[in-house]
Amino acid sequence: MNEGPANMTETAVALPSASQDHVGFSLNRVGVIAVNTLTEAVRQKVFNFFLIIGLVFIASASFFAQFTFGEQMKFIKDTCLGVISVISTLIAIVGTAQLLPSEVENRTIYTILAKPVRRFEFLLGKFFGSLLLLVLSMMAMSILFGAVLWIKEQGMIRELSQTYLGESAADKADASQQIKRLETEAVDVDLVKAIAADLAKATLVASITLLVSTFSTSLVFNVVVPFMVFVAGMLRGTAVEMWGGHQLLMATLAVVPDFGLFSIADEINLGNVVPWAHVGEIIVYGLARTLIVVVAAHLIFSRREI
């Protein structure tokens, strides 16, 4: 904590208060802050706006009616998973960007930090609150997505059964095989893997936003910078393909997470094998990156003059 005499102002701020010094880390306090953060975030108009937009898009994804069964299923899954991915990223950025600035602006942070609450607990509580918001909104979108798929699947099965009504035994047997295939392809358990990877990605985006908000008080800046980092992260895969041989450049780019690695939804929709081991590696990568960014955010926030 002590940075030495080089910067006296920072050092004075960095020293914990007498009350904080004797207080150990408490998960309970982190939990309380997280729940409060969630409550505040849910009341935000912008969060509700994004969530409603997401839910409307997902619900309307079932209107690809004039295509074959295979096309309809693919379009629905692609659209819904795309919406979940975009909306969760937006919620991660917008939901987290104003967490710290609003506390500073409203001066509520003084009340909280005057109590025996460590800055790290406060920061972690805010982050977990944002994470809870992400989990809840993704759950809501995923449940609706599942419902849309199920309704579509039942409709298709009904349609198939009616088409083959009164046909020969061979046609009926073929229809029964088609129905079985439809049942396994429609509500595919593997879709959970895509949603899990999206959650890991959104968590990382939220942590980056938190990091930016520890040193900036401008809401616009807190939204734009993480978004730019996200775009840069999406382009890292392309950069590696184009300039993979330039070791120095690649090393410089290493500071930006490769968000393209989280994109497995397309592969799952195409019926490709996506092993849990691969999903696990992506999640571990996401969590490792998140941990690093949260530690960096703590380093800044613990030394920040408020």
Next chain:
Amino acid sequence: MRTKLLVAIVLFGTGLILLPMENAVRAQRLRMKYGGARVTFELREAIGQNLAIALLAGMRGVVADFLWLNSHTFWEKKEWLRQYRDMEVVVTLQPQSVLFWDLGQWHIAWNIGYGSLSDPKNRTKAEGIKREHEWHQKAREFLERGIENIPNKYDLYFAMGWLYYEKLSKDCDEPPCRDALCRATEYFGKAAAFREAPQFVPRVYARALEKCGTLRAAYEEWKRLWSLDHSTTEQTWSIIEREIRRLENELQIPNAQRVFPPSTS
């Protein structure tokens, strides 16, 4: 200043530490053929700026779907070249999609092919036929690329067999073109070898063997199907029995060797 330096070191240092992990995941994706064509300037030109942005945002599937819907619109407008161009871009974006290869070849061979044949702009009937044949060949080449990309699923082998059976077998001077039918049989055979192939696939294979002129091979295939475990294999056994009986008569199989010897009563 020291804090900023420390944060920069943490972010860069750990980024470098995580590089091998990133590279491993990337290598896995490459090995499992995830993704599709690289985003190049040519691809960006082909799909337009907005879709290129969506593509770079990781929404490859949505972009491909959108272009597919677009190609469908071109079909309705009878703008076949545009439709074909869009389908080419779609399979470039998602070369692992069975659906796009399968439906794409169907559009090319059946819809565009017939559209060209019956196009009022044709000066002679022969011109229409020639143009139709050209689209059939385009569909064949399209599917060949599909099979190269997805050799581990039955669908495209069956589609190729069906293309030979239904379309290319009528493209010679004196149809049915036996060579095309025999090529169809090859592909049906490959499709039937997959465990997950629907029950009609091996039946189509056996029938194609007969069309190719190899009656004996067709009979053996029907017999092989009949010999499968009836309690665990889903199949329409009545069709197989009917075909075996018919071929046993046609081939004049001795009673002792027949699966269904004629009843003596």
